[in-house]
Amino acid sequence: MSPDKRIVVDVDNVTVRFKSFVAVEGLSLQIAKGERVAILGRTGAGKSTLLNLLVGNLAPTAGKVRVAGADPFSEHQALQGRIGMAFQSPRLVPWRTALGNVKLGLEILRRSKAEQDRTARQWLEQVHLGSAVDLYPSQLSGGMRQRVSLARAFAIEPDLILLDEAFSALDEVTAADLRNEFLRLCAQIEMTSLIVTHNIEEAFILADRVILLGRPAKILKTFVASEEPAPGTADFVAFRETIHKMIVGNASS
Numbered sequence: 001m002s003p004d005k006r007i008v009v010d011v012d013n014v015t016v017r018f019k020s021f022v023a024v025e026g027l028s029l030q031i032a033k034g035e036r037v038a039i040l041g042r043t044g045a046g047k048s049t050l051l052n053l054l055v056g057n058l059a060p061t062a063g064k065v066r067v068a069g070a071d072p073f074s075e076h077q078a079l080q081g082r083i084g085m086a087f088q089s090p091r092l093v094p095w096r097t098a099l100g101n102v103k104l105g106l107e108i109l110r111r112s113k114a115e116q117d118r119t120a121r122q123w124l125e126q127v128h129l130g131s132a133v134d135l136y137p138s139q140l141s142g143g144m145r146q147r148v149s150l151a152r153a154f155a156i157e158p159d160l161i162l163l164d165e166a167f168s169a170l171d172e173v174t175a176a177d178l179r180n181e182f183l184r185l186c187a188q189i190e191m192t193s194l195i196v197t198h199n200i201e202e203a204f205i206l207a208d209r210v211i212l213l214g215r216p217a218k219i220l221k222t223f224v225a226s227e228e229p230a231p232g233t234a235d236f237v238a239f240r241e242t243i244h245k246m247i248v249g250n251a252s253s
Helices: 047-054 098-108 113-126 142-155 172-188 200-206 234-252
Strands: 007-018 021-032 036-040 062-067 083-087 160-164 192-197 209-214 218-224
Touching: 007 047, 007 192, 021 047, 021 062, 021 192, 021 218, 036 200, 047 062, 047 160, 047 192, 083 142, 098 113, 098 142, 113 142, 142 172, 172 200, 192 200, 200 234, 209 234
Parallel strands: 036 192, 036 209, 083 160, 160 192
Antiparallel strands: 007 021, 007 062, 209 218
């Protein structure tokens, strides 16, 4: 049977062991094209291990991992330019302008200079930084730097975008603005995304599906965001507490 081309991420019964320590245990997860999935869990629940599996920094001890049909660890070259990432820290190159930072992935992919310039400018416009193309990271606010980071991730138009606590270092007003910006950009090009966060509200704002991980990384529960109370409502307060108790209860068991 040929693989389903709509499935961008396929984690099939994966276990990861570091000597006697089990970081991931029998984890299975599929993410379809255009779907946004958030991962919730305490520190040590294997969220970072999952990201490392998806970008090919780590091979599973057992089971299989596929991104866009390729094994990230053994077929790393095949996935070049097909995975974009945004981190808690924007990780911008300090001696490059905003434009130069957004061009970086396009340069690695050896796009023509004209395409690099055109695409980078277009994405800076998309994140409302068209007037900041010649500014350096030291001249940008924290929110502006994170916008550049998002523009850089989207500019290569990858199959998958990974967010690793991408908005957690920002004040809440700026974070809310960037969450809305992220959702707009995802809808614009039907972007598939995996969002790692500690923020319960953020998970249900950004994702279609929210997965609660226990220790070691195994799925405790999956929520369909549209079927749960909306963040910001009175009902969500009690719902959030229920999730919090599940996380704490699993960690202490």
